[in-house]
Every structure is written in C-alpha cells, then in structure tokens.
Amino acid sequence: MPALPSQPGAADEPWKTIDRAMADLRALSSVLGLLQWDQETYMPAAGAAARGLQLAAVEGVLHEKLTAPALADALAAAASRPGSEPDPDRAAALRALRRDQARAAAVPADLVRALALAQSRGLGAWKAARAARSFAPFAGALAELISLRREQAAALLPVLAREAAPGSRAPEAYDALLDLHEPGMRVARLEPLFAKLKSWLVPLLDAVTARPPPDRSFLSGPFDTEAQWRLSLELLAAIGFDLEAGRQDRSVHPFSQGMDPGDVRLTTRLDASLPLSALFSTLHEGGHGLYEQRLPAALRETVLCAAASVGLHESQSRLWENLVGRSLPFWRAMLPRAARHFPQLAGVTPERFFRAANHVERSLVRVEADEVSYNLHIVLRFQLELSLLRGTLEVKDLPAAWSERSQELLGLRPPSDLEGVLQDIHWAMGELGYFPTYTIGNLYSATLLAGARRALPDLDAALGRGDLAPLLAWLTANVHSVGRRRDAEEIVRAATGKGLGDEDFREYLEGKYLRGLG
C-alpha cells in the first residue's frame, strides 16, 4: 500500500497508475540488488550464466515499466491537473519519477542493448589487457564504449536542456552522463572547483610527504582474520548500523547494497596482513549502510525511498570512514576494544594508532590512496574523461596522457599501464561521469560535519566520549530521512547553509595534516 496520502476525487486515476508503477519499480530495483549481492557473496561459480539472464530479465522489466505509455500518460495527467496541487511528497515523487521516466524513454532500446554488449566486451578486453599489463588490447573496446556513451549523451541532452533553468549554459555530453549519477550537477560547476582543489592539494601533498612517516611497525601483523571479523561487527554496531536490519558478509571487493531500510547488505574483505583494510572498509560500507537503513521507510513503495545522489551516498561512507573513523577521539574510544581482539595492540597509544591510520604518501593506486592524495586521483580521471568525451584526447593517446597528469598531480609515473590507466574497472564498464562523485562525496562529508558542529555545540564533547549517536541523529534528520525528496546539493544546503565547495574540506585536511588536529 502506497504511503502517500491520496488525492481526493475522481481525478485520482493517474495517481493509481503512478503509485502502482512506483511500488513495482522500487520492489524490482531491490530485487536487482539482491541478485547483485548474491552474485558477489554466495552464488556458486556455475550460476553465472543464469545470473546474467536473471539480471537482464529484471532490468528489461524495469525498463518496460518505466517507459510504459500508460505511465507517461498518467505523469502528464497528474502534472496538468488544474487547481489541485499535490502535497509536497507527491510533488517530489512526481518530479523524481518524471526525471527517471524522461531519461529511460530518451535512450533507444537498441542503444541500451548495444551498451550492455559493449560493457561485457569491455570487461573482457580490460581483463585481457591487465593480464598483458598493456593498454593496447583494451583500446578498441574503450573507443567503442566512448562512442556509445556519446550517443547516449546525445539522446539525453534534450532532456537536460528541457529541465535547464532559463539562461543557463547549454549542457555538454559529459553533463548528461554526470547527471545520471549526480542529478543536477554540471561540468560548469566541477571544472573550476576541481582546478581549485588541485591548486591547494598538490602543495599540501608536497608538504605532508616531506615529513618523516609515522611508525606503522605495530601493524605488520599477522592479525587473525576471525578476530578482524568480530571487531568489524563491533564497529558496525558502534556507529549505529542495525544488524537486525542488515548484515555483513565477505566478498572479493567490499560493497554495500541497500534493498530496503530493513535489509541492507554490506561486505568486507579480510587479510591477515592488512588489519586496517577490513576495519576502514567496514566503516566505509557501514556509512553507506547507515544512509540506506535510515531512508524514509514509510515511503518504501515510492521512488523517494532512495539516496539523493551517488555523491551524497559517498559523503556518508567517507564521513564514517575518514572524518569519524580516522579521528583521534574515535580511536581513544575504540582502541581498547580493538586490543581485546588483538593483544599486539595492547601497548599502542590512541595517538600512535591515529597517526599510523592517517599515513600520507604518494601512490599510484586510487583505492589505496590516503585522504590528501585521493582527490588528485579523481581530478586526473575527470580531466581525462572530459577530454575523451569532448574529443580533445584520442583513446590511443590515453596512456601517455595518464602518465603526464599523474606526474603533474601525484608526482609519480606508473611503471606500467596496470598501475595506471588499467587500474580501475569503471572505464571497462564504460562508466564515464562517475569518478567525480567520489570527490563530491569527500567535499560534502566535510561540509556536513562542519554543519553538524555548528548545529550541535556539544558534538565534539560527545565524539570525545565515543558517543556517535548525536552525529548520526543529525545526519538522519538532515540527510538520510530526506530520501530523494530533494537534490543532493539542496539537501546539503538546507542542512548546513552551504552547497558544493572545498572550504570545509580544506579546513579539515589542513587542520588534521598541517596543524595536527585530531
């Protein structure tokens, strides 16, 4: 039963169609989530062929339902109803559903199929290229993917243009792809912002790496993986993740999958020689999980029971992983608990642990990067993606361009394509316009924490006691429970008075790494 209040009178008819469609779309999206979760956790090896067919079938049904003519008619009828404004949640649901519907309807089914095939080929070619440690075997598949993404963007641009505010800059291809992950975000915002980020992150990285590295000897292990597992579950409970409304399992690559506020699945990876990896990955996925568990459950049969954007989602994972999880107060509270699982931590002070967990170094691989260098990896990818889509960079020249930018941004050149252009899976799937959401997430995380500090004068005292509940409650009230009622930046602005920007993040990083704040 839809939780939105009904509209009075005979004109309810379009809403019946819309409510039914929203409920189906939400339920089937969450079914897709279970198929993906199971694929990475419990599916037997020989189940892969059938799983591909199952995913394609459910995706096909989702597309059919979203582009059904009856739904388009109902959306038009609901929008044009004279004299009876829907209530705010209905208006928000209508806006979100119309957004999804317009995008799904704009892209021809043939192109969707061609993209799916090209992604599958791209993944195969990328794996072959990685095995050969050379970009060449991947180049053709990537060129095809970029060409198809350009087609997709061309199909979407009229939709973006229709939605644009009068007088705003005409959208470009990259905008159409970026907007799929970060609704409303545009290159015109990101280009200057990323240039600004680069201008202070490069000197910050220089300054921090010029200092002697912290002592990390106590992390050399081995750290029993069963004990890591138990500690990771304690950390999840400590940050407020409800293990009756979710679970943690193991997988090759950690991820989170929210199917419903009552059913959020996280995974982690355990390695006896990398104790911090599981802990911070659990906190990262746990941050995603808190968002999913605290979405508005009463709206679970509508399109509003979902995160506002990928970047806002990432802000929650980064906030719990880094701003909370790599803070000194957190380890003052948690280190005694960690030491119960790992006797070798008994003599380690919270300060020493904190410094080791915040070791900064120049590195080539994004997923292993620290907080200071991480966004430089994203700037690199954003610049290259933009050039590829604008046609100012050819695929064949990509490895050289990568090496060049890597030197400029990170001060290192990859010894082979494996540590360079082939390191991420995103381009193998033709995902362009996704990488910026990581940096958007980092920036929002700092803006949100700064906003919470202003709103809650006792927040630091609570964090100092290891009491994370006030922070979580503030995030739930201001971010999680909003769901998709507003765009991400609107949510952050309503919560903090500020939109997307780098001031709070700069303040946070410089405070922690230059001024020695915890």
Place this chain on the structure above:
Amino acid sequence: MPALPSQPGAADEPWKTIDRAMADLRALSSVLGLLQWDQETYMPAAGAAARGLQLAAVEGVLHEKLTAPALADALAAAASRPGSEPDPDRAAALRALRRDQARAAAVPADLVRALALAQSRGLGAWKAARAARSFAPFAGALAELISLRREQAAALLPVLAREAAPGSRAPEAYDALLDLHEPGMRVARLEPLFAKLKSWLVPLLDAVTARPPPDRSFLSGPFDTEAQWRLSLELLAAIGFDLEAGRQDRSVHPFSQGMDPGDVRLTTRLDASLPLSALFSTLHEGGHGLYEQRLPAALRETVLCAAASVGLHESQSRLWENLVGRSLPFWRAMLPRAARHFPQLAGVTPERFFRAANHVERSLVRVEADEVSYNLHIVLRFQLELSLLRGTLEVKDLPAAWSERSQELLGLRPPSDLEGVLQDIHWAMGELGYFPTYTIGNLYSATLLAGARRALPDLDAALGRGDLAPLLAWLTANVHSVGRRRDAEEIVRAATGKGLGDEDFREYLEGKYLRGLG
C-alpha cells in the same frame, strides 16, 4: 539466446514472441527462487516487509507475461501454422507453455489476489491455533481458503475438460488442484491406488511394529554439529551433487531451490541430539538437487528446463534418501567415513547402523514417519481433502475425522490438534492436492530403481562397492535430462515400462522389512 532451433521463413514471428516470453518466464521464476532461498537463509529479520513486496512484484510480472495477449496470439499462431510441424522440442515447449498459459489465464486476477490474502490470513490463524493447541482459531480461515480453492478449481475445470481425452471421466474440483502439482494426474487414478496401498500398508505396519525395535543406543549423541556439517557435504559429493553448481546452507526447515542447473541451493538443519536428521535431510534435498542440476541446461531459456512434476521431483529425493541412503550397501561404504567424524561410531557395524536407520514405529507426525507408515499419513490427508472439496466433510468436523482416520490408519489418536490436524503447514496456505505428490514420489522411486536394476545388470554390484555413478547416470539419462518434455508418468513409463503403481514399492518395502533384504 534460445537454444531451440529456429523455424525457417517469415512465419518465425510467433516464435520470436514465444522464445522471448519463455526466456523471461524462466529467468523471473528463478529470481523468485532466489528471493525465497534468501528469505530462509540470510535475510535479516527486518527485511520481511520488503521481501513480501518483492515477491508480489515478481509474481505479478510473471502473471502479466504469461497472460499477455501477444503471447496468447503467438501461441495460437504457432499452433495453427499449416504444413510445417515444429521439431519435437519446440512442440514440447509449445505444449508446456500453452498448459501454463491456459491455467494462468483461466483464473481471474481478483481471485489470485484474494487467495494470496487468504493464505496470509490462514498462516496467521494456523500459528495462533498451534499456540492454543486447538483447531478452533484456524477453522474460519481454512473454510475461506477451501471456498477460494473451490472457486479456483471451478475456473480451471473447463481447461482440464478441453485437454481431456475423449470419453474420459469428467474432472472434479480436486483434479484441478492436483493437476497444478502433478500434471495429468486425476482422482480417478489415485482413489483406487491409495485404497490398495492402505490395504497392505496397515497389515505391514502391524507386522513390523510387533517385532522388538532395533538397538539405537549409539545414536544418543551428542554429535558435534560442525562434524555433521562436514559429513553432510561429503555425502552430497558422494551422491554426485556438484558443489560448484550449487551449495548447502542452514535453515530452520530444510528445503531445496533449483534456480538453474548451474545454481541449486540446498539447506539442512543441524541438531547435536539428532544425527540422522541432518544426514537424511541432506540426502533428501540432495536428491532434489541432483534432478535440478541435471535438467537440460541447453534449454535453460525455455519452459522445458524444469521438473516434470512435484511427484517426480519427490521420487528423486526419496530415492536418494531412502532407497539408496537407507540401504545396507550405502552404509557399508559410508560408515567408515562417518566414523572419521564421529569416534562414537567406531565400533558400530554397518548392519547395526542400517537397522537403526530403518526403525519403524507408529507415530503421529508425518515428517518424522518411517518408510512404512509415511504413506498412511498421506492417505489420511488425501481422503480428508477429497471429502472437504466434495462437500461431504465440513471444516468444523475435521478434527474428529482426523482422529478417526488416524486410529484406523496408524493405530493412534492425536492427544491434541497440535499433533493432528494442525501439524502441517500445507492447509494453512490453502494447499490442497499437494500431499498426494509425496506418495506418488515414493511409488515412482521404487519403480525407477527397479527399472534401473533391469536396465543395468551390474547395478547392485556397483552399489555394493559404494559406486553410485551408474545409477545417477541412468536417472539423468531417463529422468533428469528429459526436463518437462513429457509428463511425469510418461517419463517413468518410457524409462521402466511401468506407470504409476504400487507393485515395486510393495516389493521393496516387504523385501526390506519382512524378508530382511538390505
């Protein structure tokens, strides 16, 4: 890509629609399977609400796709195509799909919804009645379910009548429900068969229970549950279950769920004080699993990659659980392996273990019943269901009728409704016409093993060596790999020369329990 050979020429059009529909139906059915499996294994408690919505959404899509007018038109067009007989697999797929389509189309959507709601209410009322140890709180819900099942049967009877051979007896309500689980089976076959079964099972149970019980002292445990788990996986591997194409997990009630020949999920339940429970439940579910893993994978995108009937499925579980798993040769081969996990079995001979595993006793509870009394439990339920649907028994009189029949068939009266009419979940879901499939399975299992013995003169020598491969290969060739190309009884007849009957089963039971055969 559908694996069926294409038909030549422009007249292919209906087959495109049919192939697409079959692929979607198969994929979405297997998605339903994953949702159900996950619900019983890993789903967190708070996921129940969303899971209900997900199941309903996928079931809704399956119903939509199966009853789509375009599919009905394509089925009619394919059937009426002049002069070009489809190949045998296409003809079989057409038959099976038309069967499913006719049944789905015959039942009004409102009735389907009313049944789903009544099932949910029935389950709640049954649980309340069990808590009260009294039938009364369940009576109203059961009466409603029976009334809705009568409506469903009435909607289906014209379909059965259309399909009936000329001159055959007009179908009754029970036939319509029975046929949903056991295609082609009719009350006219079962009534005399079950009467015959009763006529020799009752005296057999008298004779066997008159003898002193076997020594079961060595089973008093405790048996370490982790060791039980490891042994159960060894048993699965021993019977040929492929753990790369399936898995075993734990659940409150053991079950099997085949999503694809490459992805078959089994569950078991471990109890330190009931060592045989997990072992025989694993063999039972493993038998189901072997059928699912050996369905024709090349036809996985058609309706033919499925079991022919519930009864034939049960024949496979019963064959591996009882006819193989409770045989003396099996334990000659397996007991040394079991003793490696359980030191307390070290001094037990295979003969002693065999006798203990085949202990026969009068009991009130079907799921704990031995091979001799099991089918008497089914005869009881079949007779009562038939009377309820025919209107010769009223719901309010059901507990008394149960007690009466129980005395007559099993020689015992239940001390309360909990051990009587409330013991099974089936009626709580309004499942009528399902129970007979258990006995059909038992009968087929004996007919199939007898047929395999005739076809493979060396079979007993192989079983005596603990070599189960020849039996499995014969079952795969003659049963599993046929899929849904034929009805269950046709499959058994083609494999053994005999249809549904009790001769082989009687021969097996009397040989084992009266003449002391292993």
